[in-house]
Amino acid sequence: MVGEGILKGLAETARNFFGSYVSKDRLTTVQYPEQREPQIEATRDFPFLVYDGADWQQGMRCVACQICEKECPPKCIFIEKSKDKKPDAFGKMQIYPATFNIDISVCMSCQICVEVCPFDAIKMDVEYHQSSDDRFGALLLNKQRLSKSNEYYNAIHPTEASAVDAQRAEELAKLEAKAKAAAEVKAAAEAKAAADANPALNASPQQPAGDPQ
Amino acid sequence: MTHLALMTQHLDQIFVLTSHWLLSYLPIALQPLCSAILSVAAIIIAFATLFALTTLLERKGLGRMQNRYGPNRVGPCGLFQPLADGVKSLTKEDIVPIRADRAVHFMAPVLLVAASFMGYAVLPIGRNMVMVDMNAGVLFFFAIGSLMELAVFMAGWSSRSKYSLLGAMRAIAQMISYEVPLVLASVVVLMQAGSLSTVAIVNMQATYSGIWPHWFVFTPWGFAGFALFMIAATAESNRSPFDLPEGESEIIAGYYTEYSGFKFALFFLGEYIGMFATSGMAITLFLGGWSAPFSFLTWIPSYFWFFAKLLTIISVFIWIRGTLPRLRMDQLMNLAWQFMLPMTLLNLLTTGIWHFMLPGFLRWIVCSTMVIVPCILLGSGLKYKKKFQIRTYHFSQ
Amino acid sequence: MSTATLAAASLNLEPANESGMDQLLEIAMGPQHPSTHGVFRMNVVLDGERVVRLKPVFGYLHRNHEKIAENETYLGSMPYTDRLDYMCPLTNNWAYALAVEKLAGIQVPERAEYLRVITGELTRLQNHTCLIGFLMQDMGASGTPLMYAFRQREIILDLFEALTGARMMCNYMRFGGCRVDLPAGWLDQAKKVVADFPRFLDEYERLLVSNEILMDRTQDVGVLSKELAISAGISGPMARASGVDYDIRKVDHYSIYDRFNFRVPLGSHGDVYDRFMVRVLEMRESVSILQQALRDIPEGPIVDPKTKIRGFRPKPGEAYGRIEGPKGELGFYLVSDGSPNPYRYRVRPPSLINLTILEDLCLGRNVADIVVILGSIDIVMGEVDR
Numbered sequence: 001m002v003g004e005g006i007l008k009g010l011a012e013t014a015r016n017f018f019g020s021y022v023s024k025d026r027l028t029t030v031q032y033p034e035q036r037e038p039q040i041e042a043t044r045d046f047p048f049l050v051y052d053g054a055d056w057q058q059g060m061r062c063v064a065c066q067i068c069e070k071e072c073p074p075k076c077i078f079i080e081k082s083k084d085k086k087p088d089a090f091g092k093m094q095i096y097p098a099t100f101n102i103d104i105s106v107c108m109s110c111q112i113c114v115e116v117c118p119f120d121a122i123k124m125d126v127e128y129h130q131s132s133d134d135r136f137g138a139l140l141l142n143k144q145r146l147s148k149s150n151e152y153y154n155a156i157h158p159t160e161a162s163a164v165d166a167q168r169a170e171e172l173a174k175l176e177a178k179a180k181a182a183a184e185v186k187a188a189a190e191a192k193a194a195a196d197a198n199p200a201l202n203a204s205p206q207q208p209a210g211d212p213q
Numbered sequence: 214m215t216h217l218a219l220m221t222q223h224l225d226q227i228f229v230l231t232s233h234w235l236l237s238y239l240p241i242a243l244q245p246l247c248s249a250i251l252s253v254a255a256i257i258i259a260f261a262t263l264f265a266l267t268t269l270l271e272r273k274g275l276g277r278m279q280n281r282y283g284p285n286r287v288g289p290c291g292l293f294q295p296l297a298d299g300v301k302s303l304t305k306e307d308i309v310p311i312r313a314d315r316a317v318h319f320m321a322p323v324l325l326v327a328a329s330f331m332g333y334a335v336l337p338i339g340r341n342m343v344m345v346d347m348n349a350g351v352l353f354f355f356a357i358g359s360l361m362e363l364a365v366f367m368a369g370w371s372s373r374s375k376y377s378l379l380g381a382m383r384a385i386a387q388m389i390s391y392e393v394p395l396v397l398a399s400v401v402v403l404m405q406a407g408s409l410s411t412v413a414i415v416n417m418q419a420t421y422s423g424i425w426p427h428w429f430v431f432t433p434w435g436f437a438g439f440a441l442f443m444i445a446a447t448a449e450s451n452r453s454p455f456d457l458p459e460g461e462s463e464i465i466a467g468y469y470t471e472y473s474g475f476k477f478a479l480f481f482l483g484e485y486i487g488m489f490a491t492s493g494m495a496i497t498l499f500l501g502g503w504s505a506p507f508s509f510l511t512w513i514p515s516y517f518w519f520f521a522k523l524l525t526i527i528s529v530f531i532w533i534r535g536t537l538p539r540l541r542m543d544q545l546m547n548l549a550w551q552f553m554l555p556m557t558l559l560n561l562l563t564t565g566i567w568h569f570m571l572p573g574f575l576r577w578i579v580c581s582t583m584v585i586v587p588c589i590l591l592g593s594g595l596k597y598k599k600k601f602q603i604r605t606y607h608f609s610q
Numbered sequence: 611m612s613t614a615t616l617a618a619a620s621l622n623l624e625p626a627n628e629s630g631m632d633q634l635l636e637i638a639m640g641p642q643h644p645s646t647h648g649v650f651r652m653n654v655v656l657d658g659e660r661v662v663r664l665k666p667v668f669g670y671l672h673r674n675h676e677k678i679a680e681n682e683t684y685l686g687s688m689p690y691t692d693r694l695d696y697m698c699p700l701t702n703n704w705a706y707a708l709a710v711e712k713l714a715g716i717q718v719p720e721r722a723e724y725l726r727v728i729t730g731e732l733t734r735l736q737n738h739t740c741l742i743g744f745l746m747q748d749m750g751a752s753g754t755p756l757m758y759a760f761r762q763r764e765i766i767l768d769l770f771e772a773l774t775g776a777r778m779m780c781n782y783m784r785f786g787g788c789r790v791d792l793p794a795g796w797l798d799q800a801k802k803v804v805a806d807f808p809r810f811l812d813e814y815e816r817l818l819v820s821n822e823i824l825m826d827r828t829q830d831v832g833v834l835s836k837e838l839a840i841s842a843g844i845s846g847p848m849a850r851a852s853g854v855d856y857d858i859r860k861v862d863h864y865s866i867y868d869r870f871n872f873r874v875p876l877g878s879h880g881d882v883y884d885r886f887m888v889r890v891l892e893m894r895e896s897v898s899i900l901q902q903a904l905r906d907i908p909e910g911p912i913v914d915p916k917t918k919i920r921g922f923r924p925k926p927g928e929a930y931g932r933i934e935g936p937k938g939e940l941g942f943y944l945v946s947d948g949s950p951n952p953y954r955y956r957v958r959p960p961s962l963i964n965l966t967i968l969e970d971l972c973l974g975r976n977v978a979d980i981v982v983i984l985g986s987i988d989i990v991m992g993e994v995d996r
Contacts, residue, residue: 003592005820006537012817013278013536013754020277028761029281040768042793044775071920073686110689110781115789116920124775159793279757375637379977453752454823457978537823539750541978542659544826596822606884606891608873 041157044111044124046104049146052089056147061121063088064097068113068122076106077113089168090175102146104130105139120164126156217512225514228255229341252344256333263523264485265295271531278535298478305474310372313471317371321364322476325483328360332490335411339503339516343412350411351403354494355396358449361487362388365458368480369468380468383542384458388449390549395445395491397557401438401564402429402498411494415502424508428501433580434564437588439499441557443526446495448545450488453534457542492526493519552591559587634662639980641670647744647984648991652968659976664969668962671995679955684710684785684922687955691942692779694957695993697740700733700770701935703783708864709931709942710785714924716917721910722787723866728800728903729773729782730933731896735807736766737936738847738889738896739814745886745985746818749827755817762810765803772796785922786914797904804900811893819887828882832971832983835880842967846938846960848987851888852880858934869906870899882986923950937961937988957996961989 019026030037053059064081078101085093113122125148132138154161223230232251236244269291273283284291309318335350337343347353362385369381406414418428429435448455458468469480496502500522503515540548563583570576640651649670655663675694679687691706692699704726711718718726743759767777773796774780774789782789818824834844839852849856857874859867875891877884926948932941938960945954964987971983 003822005822005825009536009817009821010532012813013532016280016754016758017274017278017532020280026280027277027282028764031282040771042772042775042790067920071683071686073682073689108689108779109776110779111775112685112689112781275752275754279754280761281757375635379635379637453750456750534752535754536817537751538746538821538827540823541827541976543976544823606875606877606887608875 039126039156041159043126044109045128046107046109046125046130046141047102047113047122047146048125048148049100049143050121050123050150050153051147052150054149056144056149058086059089059149060096060147061089061119062097062100063094063119063121064100065118067116067118071112071116073110073112074106074108076103077101078103090172097143100143100146102141103139104141120168123153123157123160221512221514225340225516227514228339228516249344256344257330259338260330260333260486260489261482263489263520264482265299267485267489267527268298268481269294270527271534274528274531275535278532302475302478307474307476308471310374310471312373314371314373317367318471319476321368321371322472322479322483324367325361325364326479326486328357328364329483329487329490331357331360332487333493336490336493336497337412337415337502338493338519339514342503342516346412347410349409351399351409351414351494351498354411354490355392355399358487358491359392361449361483364483365468368472372468372471374471377468377470380458380470384451384468386542387451387455387458387545390546391445391448391455391553394441394549394553394557395449397554398438398442398445398560399494399498401434401560404561404564405429405434405568411497411502415497415504418501419504421508426501426504426506426508428499428504430499430501432567433577433584434560434567435499437556437560437563437584439495441553441560442495442499444553445549446488446491447530447533448549449491450484452488452530454537454539455545456539457545488530489523489527492523492530495526496522547595552595555591556588560584640667647989648994650989650991650994652980652984654972654977654980656977661972661975661977661980664972664980666965666968668965668991668994671991673996675996676955676957680951680953683950684924684952685919687952688783689779689781692781693992694959694996695935695937695940695961695990696778697990698733698737698936699778699780700729700774700782701933701940703780704730705931705933705935705940706942707783707785707931708933709929709944710924712931713927713929713944713946714785714917714922716786716914718787718865718914719911720866721908722912722914724903724907725788725792725912726783726865727867727870728900728907729770729780731900731903732766732769732800734896734936735893735900736763738893739763741889741985741988742814742818742886745982746824748981748985749824755814758810758814758817762807765806769796769800769803772799784913784917784919786917787912789913791912797907800900801904804897804904807897808894811890811897815890819890825883827979827982828886828986830879831882831975831979832986833879833881834967834971838967838970839880843963844938844967846935846964846988847888847892848885848938848964850874851877851884853878858932858939862932864933870902872896872899882982885986921950923948932958935960937990937993938964957993959993959996961987961991961993965989965994 016026021027050061051057051059052061064079066079066081069075069077069079078099079097080099082096082098085095088094109124111124114124130139150161150165154165232248232255235251236248239247269284272294273285273291276283284294287293287297309315332354334344335347335354365384365388366381369377369384372378402414403409406417408414418426420427425431430439447453451458469477472480496519503519505511505513505515505518563580566583567576567580570579635656636653637656638651638653641649643650649668651667651670653663653665653667654661673693675690678690682690688703688706691702694702710716739759739762743756746755747753770780771777772793774782834848834852836853838844839849839854844852844854845856845858853876855874855876858864860874872895875888875895877888924946926946928943928945930941930943932939939958940960941958943954943956943958944952947953968984968987971987972980975983
């Protein structure tokens, strides 16, 4: 019949019109900024530096190895190494970055820096409200603006963060066990060395000539 | 008359009574002039408000059809959006191309708005509420409607731009082609009513047999005439699916590409007002003007029914706009000349037969057949000629 | 009108004087235009409403992708491939990964192959949906089918975000597999999306397929003959709509497509309507592939453990990896000289190759048809210009 397809189309549109008052999936608008979509866990926006503990400078995991700087495709990371060292989470003295800048107007959120970091120091944040009206430098994030705590990391990416934490705890446990074993060996060696150095002290006591008075 | 009946009558005639009361304060010599001014002011205010409401309704209606809200930020449910649009169009810079013909460029939107408003002079909006009761009202309406085409061409030509010229050419061809079925579709009403006066046509339809009104749309020839009139009205108002002249995705905005700011708003206004006027004429000719659909509803004021019918037609326009893609130029022309013109001529024949047959079941059967069968035959014939295929697809082995 | 004659003269054309009054009108459609699918310009010479000549001008979105790749490591180019055909980032990643795997002789574990097929077919679904929406929008259906298409696309993009971290620039494939494994609940969510999709396809079809206006505007418009399609190197749904039986998934047997039971739809007329319908049918086939893949995905590693992320140096040589992308044959040609950066990196963009015959398709048609034909070729300027 003439016009049949047109009538079917009209019926379809009418169904959507009335359906939009009734069912949720025919009106999918989220009224931003009053409503927000729930954050999907794996979202990645811009990088941030993770620190353990309370002090962001002391607890920073980054050791300025500059691997992320080399691997970043648009070359938006700028690192300068420090001259002194500070202890890291495992107790070893490491250098740290004196400056760590990321230009997020260049960053393309590709996550390659996160993949190649051997120290779990740089992870992807979920903050996308980074726009600013300052043209010169507001989008160049420095070390302090980039540092966020491990608790924050656990809050935004729970699965990933707990896996990282478990792995680090395991490493720490292994290190401690190794250190303990090393300490035991050292203590045993010390005791042996002391025994060799002073045989008189360690010789089994002879029966005293005197009487037990 | 009972109290209730008196009150409903007063409510129905409230605008007429108010204007008489206002005019009684003026000297007799000035009364006709002031009465005209009052009517003009009333029409402009009423229909400009309707225009503002329609722009909002259209955006919200389209939005809901597309699974989204329409404008809902400005004011509660977006009610102040037309105000915001008005402020925007008033404060925009008025750019006139350097090679444009300034006088014609300026006059085109003015002419469009003036021509479209003039059509309301003969539409009876309520009982005794027509501005000018001409005895050639329908003729006047269609004559004034042709002025709109002139305005469109003025706009396209004066802009001296290729896109505008293309758009203007298309618009003129379309509008002229659809004038013919538009007028022919209304001739059937004139044949049956025996008068060109809009007031007489509505009065003829405002009678009831039982609870059913005598609207012309409830007859086979009236229904066909109404359908044809509405299709032609859509084309005359450049609305989807006939909005090729303003084909947004092809030639930007067609004949009003070079207009900005207030003049663009005037074009918009003129087109919508023209759409309301043509719909108003359709209501007058086929849908019984200001008469109520059932005899027990006549206590509701007449102007309410007119605007209710107008709003219904506008909603259908919006519905169609949200659904259909637009027709290409040659398809548009083919529809006008190869389908609608023969149908309107056949409709004339059907009306004549209806008039001369005795009232009863037989004339319903005969006239319905005379309307439906050619429609189907012509439709399938045209479809066959274009070789529309419902195709089947095979898959590779 | 002197402008027309000047323009005609610059094109070395005589102003047509057949009926004594016709003159040629040259207009430039684009680069800012609502329907040219990106920054794309067409210099069209019209005789009244008929197209006499059409010259496409592109390059407005050229971003030196291939030169940048010569200075980046192989892995560093992966995020840039996302941005080539920005409607289908995952298939771009896949084609590139395939090329590098061929170059370096890397094997891909089975679970990774399944993940690649799943994400690839989801990409195909959302690309075709959007294309049909855009085609209807260009035809003037004031956005309604487009909104429906985008509503479905959002659901698929949510899936991508949950898996890869980003809605569009996914950067998901690695050499030897995929970057990250499925999070908890993703498989069920994907199964639900795929189960709902046929209902949306039915709704969509009801709005479109037997619509007389659509049929009138697309049947016998922009007819591409089979011979021209083969000789011009057209690939993808555009070639299949003209009857060329060439689907790289069936020809190359790459990845694990041999395990899935799917058909390849072919058209016979090669017009816009056929290209449109072939894509709708392909969507149904993709849904079928997805259902099979989601059902059969095995456990296992998702990346070849021997492949290095840093310091990746394939042996000197060359390789060409290609896939059946949603737009056609997407291929990457790599030449390695043993260093961490490729010596030559070349993309075979299906949109560009399919675009070369635009003039042949548009000659003799109306202005209104140009837009419809361009829409049916399915171009993305990111790929055309790279």
